[in-house]
Amino acid sequence: MSNKKKIIIDCDPGHDDAIALLLASRADNLKILGVTTVAGNSEIEHTVRNARRVLDYAEVFDVPVYKGCNHPMMHNLYRLTGAIIHGEDGLGGPDIPPPVTPIEKEHAVDFIIKTLRESDEKITLIPTGPLTNIAMALIKAPDIKDNIEKIVIMGGAVYTPGNITSAAEFNIYVDPEAAKIVFSSGCNIYLNTLDVSMKAVFYNEDIENLRAQGDKVSVIVAELLDFFASTHLDHFGIKSCPVHDALCVGVLIDDSLIQYERTYLDVSVNDPLTRGETVADLWGITGKETNCFISVKVDRDKFVNMIFDHMKKPYKR
Ligand code: BDR
Ligand code: CA
Numbered sequence: 001m002s003n004k005k006k007i008i009i010d011c012d013p014g015h016d017d018a019i020a021l022l023l024a025s026r027a028d029n030l031k032i033l034g035v036t037t038v039a040g041n042s043e044i045e046h047t048v049r050n051a052r053r054v055l056d057y058a059e060v061f062d063v064p065v066y067k068g069c070n071h072p073m074m075h076n077l078y079r080l081t082g083a084i085i086h087g088e089d090g091l092g093g094p095d096i097p098p099p100v101t102p103i104e105k106e107h108a109v110d111f112i113i114k115t116l117r118e119s120d121e122k123i124t125l126i127p128t129g130p131l132t133n134i135a136m137a138l139i140k141a142p143d144i145k146d147n148i149e150k151i152v153i154m155g156g157a158v159y160t161p162g163n164i165t166s167a168a169e170f171n172i173y174v175d176p177e178a179a180k181i182v183f184s185s186g187c188n189i190y191l192n193t194l195d196v197s198m199k200a201v202f203y204n205e206d207i208e209n210l211r212a213q214g215d216k217v218s219v220i221v222a223e224l225l226d227f228f229a230s231t232h233l234d235h236f237g238i239k240s241c242p243v244h245d246a247l248c249v250g251v252l253i254d255d256s257l258i259q260y261e262r263t264y265l266d267v268s269v270n271d272p273l274t275r276g277e278t279v280a281d282l283w284g285i286t287g288k289e290t291n292c293f294i295s296v297k298v299d300r301d302k303f304v305n306m307i308f309d310h311m312k313k314p315y316k317r
Helices: 015-025 044-057 108-117 132-140 142-145 170-173 176-183 204-212 216-236 246-253 301-312
Strands: 005-009 030-035 065-067 121-129 149-153 189-193 258-263 265-267 278-282 292-298
Touching: 005 149, 005 246, 015 030, 015 044, 015 216, 015 301, 030 044, 030 108, 030 246, 044 065, 044 216, 065 108, 065 176, 108 121, 108 132, 121 132, 121 246, 121 278, 132 142, 132 176, 142 149, 142 265, 149 216, 149 246, 170 176, 189 204, 189 246, 204 216, 216 301, 246 265, 246 301
Parallel strands: 005 030, 005 121, 030 065, 121 149, 149 189, 189 292
Antiparallel strands: 258 292, 265 278
16 A cells, blocks of 8 residues: 555646646655546636646646536536636646647546545545536535545635635635535535635746746746736736645645634525625534634745745656
8 A cells, every 4th residue: 555645636727726736746645546627717628638738748647637527516607717817728828738648538527436436545635626526426426425535625715805706716606506515515624715825825036936947847837827927917916826726735745834723614605795605603603513624824935845846856656
């Protein structure tokens, strides 16, 4: 039995999803069993292709990529993609060549279920997009819960405003019904919210230092950050660049990266003004059992250095 943590990354690349994949591929303590994709930052045909071409670019040919749900559980994607932030194909900016490795035929949800059922060790799920695939897997096969070590999610905002509405963060807003299912599943959930991801930012100087490392993966990550930083400046007026999704991988590499507190959390689905909001019972007024850990503090410098150190490493199977 290997002492690497087994993980499945469920993502919608997306610049920060792509960096999460690259970070995981360079982590000595993680074994990526597969990458599953979902509609979110862009349509599914784009997100699945982006996952594959990023991995191929970084010479990670042996990690399989699966196509998942093409729209949220209760509605169509109806232009609710992250195109304004990530570009029309979800990965604007660098010219990453087309994929050479084929996409797997099996559906992402079936891969997640089969892999969890067949594994002799518990597996950590890392969803960095809308929670559609994970909720569908939990509905189709509730027994898989027993083999989930934890679910480390990028999503939500508790102490800070949202980034798609004032109440909601993008991933949860795109599929709030799915998020509600996941939070009420009884799984061991760690939620990395905007509260920490908007603090673990890259400044222009960090991006230049990364580029200066000179290897092909560091350079492409710097180019991804150039684009992401420019859309954050145009759209949100901020002069720094978050890398939200990569924190979910980072905390599995070094658990001192993020501090959490345990709470009961639910997702607003019915009110148009707050739809997609992650509402935490911080003062315990509901009397409900806690159901997740929410992020409260992050070590930005540790994260930036972790990205520097890992991107220059070659991929080892
Ligand atoms: C989340 O939304 C997406 O745009 C990013 O990839 C990240 O997962 C941040 O709100
Ligand atoms: Ca994402």
